[in-house]
Amino acid sequence: MDAAKVKSLNLTAAKMRRHALEAIQCANSGHIGGSFSIAEILSVLYFDRMHIDPKNPRWEDRDRFVLSKGHCTPTTYSALALRGFFPVEDLKTFRKIDSNLSGHIEMKHVPGVDMSAGSLGQGLSVATGMALAGKTDGKNYRVYAITGDGEIEEGQIWEAAMAAAHFKLDNLVLFVDNNQLQLDGAVSEVMSVNPIDEKFRAFGWNAINADGNDVEALNAALDEAEKVSGKPTVIVCHTVKGKGVSIFEGGVKWHGGRPTAEEYKTAYAELDARIAELEG
Numbered sequence: 001m002d003a004a005k006v007k008s009l010n011l012t013a014a015k016m017r018r019h020a021l022e023a024i025q026c027a028n029s030g031h032i033g034g035s036f037s038i039a040e041i042l043s044v045l046y047f048d049r050m051h052i053d054p055k056n057p058r059w060e061d062r063d064r065f066v067l068s069k070g071h072c073t074p075t076t077y078s079a080l081a082l083r084g085f086f087p088v089e090d091l092k093t094f095r096k097i098d099s100n101l102s103g104h105i106e107m108k109h110v111p112g113v114d115m116s117a118g119s120l121g122q123g124l125s126v127a128t129g130m131a132l133a134g135k136t137d138g139k140n141y142r143v144y145a146i147t148g149d150g151e152i153e154e155g156q157i158w159e160a161a162m163a164a165a166h167f168k169l170d171n172l173v174l175f176v177d178n179n180q181l182q183l184d185g186a187v188s189e190v191m192s193v194n195p196i197d198e199k200f201r202a203f204g205w206n207a208i209n210a211d212g213n214d215v216e217a218l219n220a221a222l223d224e225a226e227k228v229s230g231k232p233t234v235i236v237c238h239t240v241k242g243k244g245v246s247i248f249e250g251g252v253k254w255h256g257g258r259p260t261a262e263e264y265k266t267a268y269a270e271l272d273a274r275i276a277e278l279e280g
Contacts, residue, residue, distance in 0.1 A: 001219045005048065006215055006216055007278055008047070009040070009047060009048060009215040010040075010215060011275065012047050012079075012082060013040045013043040014244065014271060014274045014275045015078070015275060016039045016042065016075045016082065017036055017039050017075065017078075017245070018271040018272070019074075019075075019081070019088065020032070020074030021074075021259075021267055022092065023095075024094070024258055026092045026094060027096070029103070029256070030094065030095065030103070030256070030257075031074065031255065031256045032074070032254045033179070033251070033252075033254040033256075034072045034241065034255065035073070035076070036075065037177055037179040037213070037241050037242065037243050038069075038072060038175075038212070038237075038239070039075050039213075039243065040212060040213050040218060040243075041175050041177070041212055041218060042079040043215060044222070045079075046082075046083050049222060050062075050142075050144070051063045054083055054085045054111070057111040057112050061141055062141060063141050064127070064130045064141060064143045064144070065143075065145070066123045066124075066130070066145040067105050067115070067123065067145075068117060068121070068122065068123020068127070068145055068147045068151060069117075069123075069146060069151055070120075070123070071103065071104055072148075073104065074094065076105060077101050077105075077110070078091060080110070080111070080113070085110075085112035086110070086112075104116070114130070115127075120147075120148070120154055121151055121154025122156060123147060124147060124160040124161065125159070125160040125163075127143050127144075127145035127160075127174070128169065128172065131169040131172035131232070132169060134171055135169065142171050142172075142173065143169075143171060143173070144173050144174075144175070145173075145174050146174075146175045146176075147174065147175070147176055147177065148176075149176055149177060149178045149179065149180065149182070149187050149193055150181075150182025150187050150190065150191075152193050152196070153187075153193060158203065161205065162204075164205070164232040165203050165204030165231060165232060166204070168231060169231075169232045170228055170230055170231055172232040172233070173232070173233050173234075173235065174232065174235070175234075175235050175237050176196055176235070176237060177212065178196060178212070178236050178237055178239060179243075180241070181250075181252045181255065182255065183252075183255045183256070196234075197234070200234040204231055205231055205232050205233065205234050206225065206231050206234070207236065208221045208225065208233060208234070208235045208236070209236045210236070210237055210238070211237075211238055212235075212238055212239035213240060213243050218235070221235045222235075241254065242254045244271065244274065245267040245271060247267060248267065
């Protein structure tokens with residue numbers, strides 16, 4: 001990946017975070033921490049990897065994306081808007097009663113969304129079904145999904161993991177957002193899921209560890225995943241909850257909620273400075 005592409009993807013991730021921050025402030029609620037930790041993953045997928053067409057969101061041969069951690073909509077909606085699926089101005093209607101942009105991601109009203117989500121733990125099952133359908137139909141599309149590390153405490157994740165390996169779904173890539181925090185505290189204290197990579201390998205998956213906030217590391221991991229035949233790939237993404245804003249980073253209180261006016265001002269200024277640096 002050349003330097004210009006790296007800079008462009010980092011800039012897009014920073015813009016996503018700024019739009020997400022604005023949307024949460026307008027809505028008076030939202031999930032900052034997990035949304036901010038996946039910005040680089042979304043940037044790489046939507047602006048470099050996935051074969052998609054904003055003018056034809058239901059294109060049969062498109063790559064599919066499943067946000068299993070369905071509450072992390074602020075950056076996901078921002079990615080879709082910046083990619084051209086709907087106007088960026090719509091982001092300010094986030095969570096409004098008459099808006100299409102609900103708090104949990106919804107495919108019925110939002111172009112570019114491949115699965116509606118609410119309860120955690122279900123997305124990998126859907127992604128597995130999509131990947132199996134692609135294999136059955138002789139299609140070349142790939143399926144990508146993102147779960148949280150707290151989310152993989154759900155048993156359904158492991159049923160789906162077993163099925164994906166059984167059907168040899170090498171067109172499926174799962175990102176685990178391993179930011180080490182969930183609603184009630186540290187994942188290691190609530191219900192440890194470690195070692196994540198070894199667990200997936202035991203279920204028959206190819207497992208890769210990567211810095212999930214580094215676009216070059218993510219790109220390299222995806223290159224490696226595409227070379228694997230006969231098994232699905234999990235990329236365990238070591239991330240920082242609230243990444244990109246110093247007052248949010250690593251804070252469990254930012255799983256959900258809204259910054260104060262002063263916190264918003266501080267966060268916005270920090271993101272603005274980062275965008276200006278990358279644009280310069």
